[in-house]
Amino acid sequence: MTQNNLAAAYWSRIRGERADNIEEAIRCYQAALEVYTRSAFPYEWAMTQNNLGNAYQTRIRGERADNIEEAIRCFQAALEVCTRTAFPEDWARTQNNLGEAYRTRIRGERADNIEEAIRRYQAALSVRTPSSFPLPCLQTGRNLGNFAYNLQNWEIAIEGYDNAIRAVEQSRDWATSPDSKRQILEDALPIYGKMIQACLHLERYEQALLTVERSKSRTLMEMLTSADLVPKNATHEQQDQYRQLNREIAALQQSFAAPENPADSQTETPEAGERRGHPDIATATNAAGTPQLKHLLQQRDRLLAQINDPDFNLLQNVRPELPDFRQLLTPETALIEWYLPQDPDLGAWAFTVTLDPDGPHIRAHRYSPQQRQTLDQFNQTYFADYRQPSWYQALDRRLEDLAEHLHLSGLIAALPPTCQRLILIPHLYLHLFPLHALSVELSVELNAPATPLLERFSQGVSYAPSCQILDYIHNRPQAATPPQFFAVQNPTQDLDYAQMEVEFIRPYFDPNTYILSQEAATKSALNRRETLEKLRQSHIIHFSCHGGFDSENPLNSAVILAGDAPLASAPRGDQRQTLTLRDGRRFDTAQQGLTLGEIYRNLDIPACRLVMLSACETGLMGSLLTDEYIGLASGFLYAGTPAVVSSLWCVDDFATACLAIRFYYELRQDERVVMALHRTQNWLRRVSVAGFLDWCRQGLTMTEEECEIIEFKLMDYDEDCPFGQRRYWSAFVAVGL
Numbered sequence: 001m002t003q004n005n006l007a008a009a010y011w012s013r014i015r016g017e018r019a020d021n022i023e024e025a026i027r028c029y030q031a032a033l034e035v036y037t038r039s040a041f042p043y044e045w046a047m048t049q050n051n052l053g054n055a056y057q058t059r060i061r062g063e064r065a066d067n068i069e070e071a072i073r074c075f076q077a078a079l080e081v082c083t084r085t086a087f088p089e090d091w092a093r094t095q096n097n098l099g100e101a102y103r104t105r106i107r108g109e110r111a112d113n114i115e116e117a118i119r120r121y122q123a124a125l126s127v128r129t130p131s132s133f134p135l136p137c138l139q140t141g142r143n144l145g146n147f148a149y150n151l152q153n154w155e156i157a158i159e160g161y162d163n164a165i166r167a168v169e170q171s172r173d174w175a176t177s178p179d180s181k182r183q184i185l186e187d188a189l190p191i192y193g194k195m196i197q198a199c200l201h202l203e204r205y206e207q208a209l210l211t212v213e214r215s216k217s218r219t220l221m222e223m224l225t226s227a228d229l230v231p232k233n234a235t236h237e238q239q240d241q242y243r244q245l246n247r248e249i250a251a252l253q254q255s256f257a258a259p260e261n262p263a264d265s266q267t268e269t270p271e272a273g274e275r276r277g278h279p280d281i282a283t284a285t286n287a288a289g290t291p292q293l294k295h296l297l298q299q300r301d302r303l304l305a306q307i308n309d310p311d312f313n314l315l316q317n318v319r320p321e322l323p324d325f326r327q328l329l330t331p332e333t334a335l336i337e338w339y340l341p342q343d344p345d346l347g348a349w350a351f352t353v354t355l356d357p358d359g360p361h362i363r364a365h366r367y368s369p370q371q372r373q374t375l376d377q378f379n380q381t382y383f384a385d386y387r388q389p390s391w392y393q394a395l396d397r398r399l400e401d402l403a404e405h406l407h408l409s410g411l412i413a414a415l416p417p418t419c420q421r422l423i424l425i426p427h428l429y430l431h432l433f434p435l436h437a438l439s440v441e442l443s444v445e446l447n448a449p450a451t452p453l454l455e456r457f458s459q460g461v462s463y464a465p466s467c468q469i470l471d472y473i474h475n476r477p478q479a480a481t482p483p484q485f486f487a488v489q490n491p492t493q494d495l496d497y498a499q500m501e502v503e504f505i506r507p508y509f510d511p512n513t514y515i516l517s518q519e520a521a522t523k524s525a526l527n528r529r530e531t532l533e534k535l536r537q538s539h540i541i542h543f544s545c546h547g548g549f550d551s552e553n554p555l556n557s558a559v560i561l562a563g564d565a566p567l568a569s570a571p572r573g574d575q576r577q578t579l580t581l582r583d584g585r586r587f588d589t590a591q592q593g594l595t596l597g598e599i600y601r602n603l604d605i606p607a608c609r610l611v612m613l614s615a616c617e618t619g620l621m622g623s624l625l626t627d628e629y630i631g632l633a634s635g636f637l638y639a640g641t642p643a644v645v646s647s648l649w650c651v652d653d654f655a656t657a658c659l660a661i662r663f664y665y666e667l668r669q670d671e672r673v674v675m676a677l678h679r680t681q682n683w684l685r686r687v688s689v690a691g692f693l694d695w696c697r698q699g700l701t702m703t704e705e706e707c708e709i710i711e712f713k714l715m716d717y718d719e720d721c722p723f724g725q726r727r728y729w730s731a732f733v734a735v736g737l
Helices: 002-011 018-033 042-057 064-081 088-103 110-127 134-150 154-174 178-187 189-201 205-214 218-227 236-253 290-307 369-382 389-405 408-413 428-432 467-475 496-508 529-537 596-602 632-639 653-669 673-686 689-698 704-714
Strands: 333-339 348-356 359-367 421-425 461-463 485-489 513-517 540-544 558-560 578-580 586-588 593-595 610-614 643-647 732-736
Touching (some): 002 042, 042 064, 042 088, 088 134, 110 134, 134 189, 154 178, 178 189, 178 236, 205 359, 218 632, 236 290, 359 369, 369 389, 369 428, 421 467, 496 513, 496 653, 513 529, 593 596, 610 632, 632 732, 673 732, 689 704
Parallel strands (some): 333 421, 421 461, 461 732
Antiparallel strands (some): 348 359, 578 586
């Protein structure tokens, strides 16, 4: 035993020459075999043979071909004792190692070695299934997939990668720590990109798109699904308590940054110390907030024990699957979903989905590695001068460039002309861009002018985090309550046009309105039981105020409420509770902000049809490599609304008020949020000064005095088309239905 352990120590030794350490490890293993004979200690003999094979597999000295042959001999010797029947885990481990040895074998026919390597990997996977041994399955599936991928054997590559991806999903189901869940997925992201590529080589477009969905916004999807799970035999009080615990857990699940861990190596080594049965991957880390999360999980476990519902499954799996596009789409609807793989050398893809008479039709458009590099460079420069005048001045030009980088005209031209509604599902940094405002060429005529994307689709353009989340929202039942309009109106009393905005919107819903206006719109007022009950019953929730996105701590992103004056300078100590607006003012969100974290924890709006966030940066989001959709919009989707209208940058107060008022004017004509925003933005970008004033008089029945004030304000804008620039009309996006 000591020789065996000493060998493992030498194998993993850092100091000294690597070649010398491996030689010493081999010597120790061979010394151990003098005592660990097959007849006296068969199992220990077999394990030492396996470890010795690993040592020869990595040996530096000697002929490489001889070392591989010796490794194969050792592994085969181990299998004489470690049979599948007697020691299935060890048998599978050794089969994987034999696969690695045959993969690199020099002697023998190359074709025979390839077939033998594949056979050995497949044998290992017959025991290392995703449900039984997810981490070993991930390792062997990745080994098989990568080997076949490099051989361009796409069928076998898909087999290996599919096993690995299912193992990732099982591992995430067992993990309780949110950063563990994310890290498991992040470490495996290279597999997803190669799986998509392999599927596309075989023209398996549906499987490729499913793989995209399996890697995107998984935490939000799991949170949405678990929010609906309540033990049936619980009392109303217990159900409320269970839901509240779930909301608080959800907030913490979105609060962890993904740690950096090296990817697992391919070859199994003696020091790996593989666990038997279910690996202990569900241990929370020491990240900030973890103790609180563990406490909440324990509270929930105690509550479930008290409820004692044997049929309730807390860990119900969220099975990754494509929605039934025949239910989600219509023949007039098209969907475009982008995917930027972790490896930029794979390029990127855009998938289009349309509905034909025979069912959904999926196509794939590939961006080359060079084109992907151009997109990445665009992202790095897009926000370089954000909040500066130069950023707004360059916005139109930059968006023209982005349309070209995304090949948008070609993507749209390939869609059936009958498609009049478009759903966009971006990926990673593409969530940050107003894709609906990008220019496309609708005519094949030479020098034909390009027009914004939303003009091509008469039924509007909307966004979603993923197909699966969109389908979930589409099918989520909503509470039936009398129509109610809830608004927060200019809490800081420094947005004159935000005040005007709500005054003109309110009559559309009177008398079913509840307004928290100016100094009354405090955090304590919003958290009163009466207010929370009004929110629960409201169909439309409107915020007309300041807002901001916290890129360092997205859960601190907030809409600003009334309270103390803004801070003159950042407070000492923890600064993550402050939010800096574009004019440099800092607000303490703990005192006067409704933060994303609080939305997850406290907000329940089951009757809501629309949340309108008429404020700055309410549509920005933080996205890790795993594309977790973390922003104010995701919080309100989780809280219960199927639709959020939010902004992608710091917006102009007057232009935003005009957009919001016109939006509700259009919403009265057509209750579809996407259509109302579509008509509003098309109108706003085209309307002349005279046309705008005519609408103020006729549509809003303003007095002449009010119209004179508006006319004077319009002098600050273009004299022909005051809101024609994208900075004014395109910041707002409709997320969801």
